Amino acid sequence: MRENILGLECVLADGTVAKCGTRALKSSAGYDLTSLMTGSEGTLGIITNVTVKLHPIPNHVMAAVCVFEDLFQAAEAVAAVKLCGVPVARCELLDESSVAAFNQYNQSKKENNHLEPMQVKPTLFLEFHGASASAVEEQASLTEFVCTRDYGGSNFQFTADEAERKELWSARHNLYYASLALRSGARANDALLTDACVPLSKFAELISSTAKDVKDLGVIGPCFGHAGDGNFHCILPVLEGDSEEYISNLHRVNDNLIRRTLDAGGTCTGEHGVGYGKIKYLEPQYGPGGVHMMKLIKLAMDPLNIMNPGKIVIL
Amino acid sequence: MRENILGLECVLADGTVAKCGTRALKSSAGYDLTSLMTGSEGTLGIITNVTVKLHPIPNHVMAAVCVFEDLFQAAEAVAAVKLCGVPVARCELLDESSVAAFNQYNQSKKENNHLEPMQVKPTLFLEFHGASASAVEEQASLTEFVCTRDYGGSNFQFTADEAERKELWSARHNLYYASLALRSGARANDALLTDACVPLSKFAELISSTAKDVKDLGVIGPCFGHAGDGNFHCILPVLEGDSEEYISNLHRVNDNLIRRTLDAGGTCTGEHGVGYGKIKYLEPQYGPGGVHMMKLIKLAMDPLNIMNPGKIVIL
Numbered sequence: 001m002r003e004n005i006l007g008l009e010c011v012l013a014d015g016t017v018a019k020c021g022t023r024a025l026k027s028s029a030g031y032d033l034t035s036l037m038t039g040s041e042g043t044l045g046i047i048t049n050v051t052v053k054l055h056p057i058p059n060h061v062m063a064a065v066c067v068f069e070d071l072f073q074a075a076e077a078v079a080a081v082k083l084c085g086v087p088v089a090r091c092e093l094l095d096e097s098s099v100a101a102f103n104q105y106n107q108s109k110k111e112n113n114h115l116e117p118m119q120v121k122p123t124l125f126l127e128f129h130g131a132s133a134s135a136v137e138e139q140a141s142l143t144e145f146v147c148t149r150d151y152g153g154s155n156f157q158f159t160a161d162e163a164e165r166k167e168l169w170s171a172r173h174n175l176y177y178a179s180l181a182l183r184s185g186a187r188a189n190d191a192l193l194t195d196a197c198v199p200l201s202k203f204a205e206l207i208s209s210t211a212k213d214v215k216d217l218g219v220i221g222p223c224f225g226h227a228g229d230g231n232f233h234c235i236l237p238v239l240e241g242d243s244e245e246y247i248s249n250l251h252r253v254n255d256n257l258i259r260r261t262l263d264a265g266g267t268c269t270g271e272h273g274v275g276y277g278k279i280k281y282l283e284p285q286y287g288p289g290g291v292h293m294m295k296l297i298k299l300a301m302d303p304l305n306i307m308n309p310g311k312i313v314i315l
Numbered sequence: 316m317r318e319n320i321l322g323l324e325c326v327l328a329d330g331t332v333a334k335c336g337t338r339a340l341k342s343s344a345g346y347d348l349t350s351l352m353t354g355s356e357g358t359l360g361i362i363t364n365v366t367v368k369l370h371p372i373p374n375h376v377m378a379a380v381c382v383f384e385d386l387f388q389a390a391e392a393v394a395a396v397k398l399c400g401v402p403v404a405r406c407e408l409l410d411e412s413s414v415a416a417f418n419q420y421n422q423s424k425k426e427n428n429h430l431e432p433m434q435v436k437p438t439l440f441l442e443f444h445g446a447s448a449s450a451v452e453e454q455a456s457l458t459e460f461v462c463t464r465d466y467g468g469s470n471f472q473f474t475a476d477e478a479e480r481k482e483l484w485s486a487r488h489n490l491y492y493a494s495l496a497l498r499s500g501a502r503a504n505d506a507l508l509t510d511a512c513v514p515l516s517k518f519a520e521l522i523s524s525t526a527k528d529v530k531d532l533g534v535i536g537p538c539f540g541h542a543g544d545g546n547f548h549c550i551l552p553v554l555e556g557d558s559e560e561y562i563s564n565l566h567r568v569n570d571n572l573i574r575r576t577l578d579a580g581g582t583c584t585g586e587h588g589v590g591y592g593k594i595k596y597l598e599p600q601y602g603p604g605g606v607h608m609m610k611l612i613k614l615a616m617d618p619l620n621i622m623n624p625g626k627i628v629i630l
Contacts, residue, residue: 002341003318012611018604023580024512025544026317028354028588030597030627031609035350039343056398083371085446087402131400131457135450142446197339229340265338273343282345289333293616294346296327300615301608312345 002038009049013302042308044301058129062136063165064158066124066147071095074122075204077151078227081143090127091228095211098222105178179222179235186237192250196261197231197270207232210257217249231270274312317353324364328617357623359616373444377451378480379473381439381462386410389437390519392466393542396458405442406543410526411435413537420493494537494550501552507565511576512546512585522547525572532564546585589627
């Protein structure tokens with residue numbers, strides 16, 4: 001989202017109404033206040049107006065699915081496809097456990113239960129956009145070639161049918177709830193939810209070692225995410241009656257994930273934000289200097305600490 | 316450039332070494348300090364280290380040139396091509412005066428004087444990148460179709476030959492000096508140089524009315540630029556002996572340009588920065604609130620005003 005925000009208006013703690021950015025696609029007129037405010041979680045001011053980039057609806061769209069024997073290989077395939085210069089529009093990777101959750105959830109929903117269950121293997125969901133049918137076909141066939149020739153991908157299927165595409169993505173968008181449903185009784189907010197993002201070159205290692213931790217520690221935790229960005233989520237549902245050991249194993253999955261993420265030069269949150277919960281990771285991630293700089297800015301913009309206090313930085 | 320910077324390290328006025336950003340493609344871990352520092356022109360700290368995105372070298376590249384009868388139409392063609400979803404990799408628009416400067420300069424340079432002089436008409440220089448030859452050919456032919464069918468473009472020529480492409484772009488990169496050379500005796504820094512950037516929907520109106528001002532006021536001022544971004548430069552060479560009237564006409568071109576840019580929701584500088592010269596435009600562009608916010612940040616980060624003082628904000 002961040003890269004689609006051109007400008008905004010915000011109200012600062014001292015009552016100033018500040019215009020940030022312009023409607024132009026680029027600018028070097030002073031400090032980039034738009035990016036500073038975007039993702040500041042209300043701690044620097046209240047955003048009252050946003051100017052976003054508009055993108056044309058693509059003339060041609062194709063969705064594809066590819067199945068892999070191995071999660072590491074599936075993630076490596078994504079990096080390889082991107083390095084070939086294929087402009088993949090969407091790219092989601094599901095581990096085995098996510099595919100199982102996906103199947104089970106679809107079967108339980110009247111509107112989805114005609115969907116053929118998928119093979120329970122690491123799976124890529126892809127989407128290609130283009131100005132012509134041949135452009136998207138070519139992107140799809142190049143992707144198929146890379147995935148199946150070099151990374152053990154198989155059963156590459158694609159469709160340009162809009163209803164089929166929408167159904168596939170809508171099922172993908174229910175994956176959070178499908179993951180919770182793997183543990184009967186888990187409620188909407190009852191999960192430890194991770195959001196690491198690492199350089200693409202480290203993504204395969206991170207997601208596969210996390211999936212291995214989940215398996216070795218005997219917990220439920222589907223891993224899936226935005227593979228093209230190096231970002232994924234591990235959903236670890238919690239039940240009220242869970243044993244101390246089970247809860248401690250969930251935290252071990254998360255702690256290992258954060259450690260590996262920071263070692264890889266990544267971030268503890270790719271898109272969800274810091275809130276209260278991730279403040280403790282900012283200093284390990286940026287060092288004391290980066291956190292000091294955030295505090296200087298917070299203090300200058302909100303000296304009385306009245307804007308969403310306690311989030312991102314503690315004064 | 317801004318969108319290619321993932322992270323950086325900087326030294327603040329108080330001596331703090333701050334790490335900003337990560338190596339991941341996206342992050343929402345606290346304030347976006349990387350964007351804040353990028354383009355801050357040394358006024359908030361000194362950047363000592365930068366982490367940039369790497370892009371694969373495209374497998375296939377094609378350069379193209381298209382000539383138009385009318386500058387407004389040429390600029391509108393760019394917006395139309397982008398709206399068709401063609402991922403144009405480079406897109407430069409030259410007005411008649413720029414093409415004349417280009418021809419004259421090439422003839423005067425031994426290494427370029429074999430280049431065929433171009434028709435002195437508004438001209439688009441384009442470049443297409445793709446994973447396959449057919450992908451770039453299709454982008455080029457769709458662009459040709461839009462330019463020639465709807466916007467009066469003609470003489471659309473393309474080449475995939477690397478040497479020809481490099482020659483074309485290297486000649487384009489000399490346009491600043493070619494423009495100066497239109498006024499014999501102008502030296503490298505002796506020009507009023509504009510850098511407006513507006514929404515694509517306003518670009519045709521802005522560049523064509525600026526070129527008209529240049530003509531009507533009888534000054535030399537080739538207009539050319541990054542049409543795909545809505546950004547262009549008007550190069551107005553100044554000579555030591557210029558009359559007061561001539562100089563005042565140059566400033567009129569610039570003043571009109573800035574007024575129209577701000578009316579269009581654009582920015583007074585797309586890529587060159589503020590320095591001393593454009594401080595006066597920041598309040599008209601952002602209003603007092605935006606400038607106040609920049610001052611709060613400057614004061615917090617550099618209370619003694621020792622970091623490149625006098626640029627961007629005046630404390």
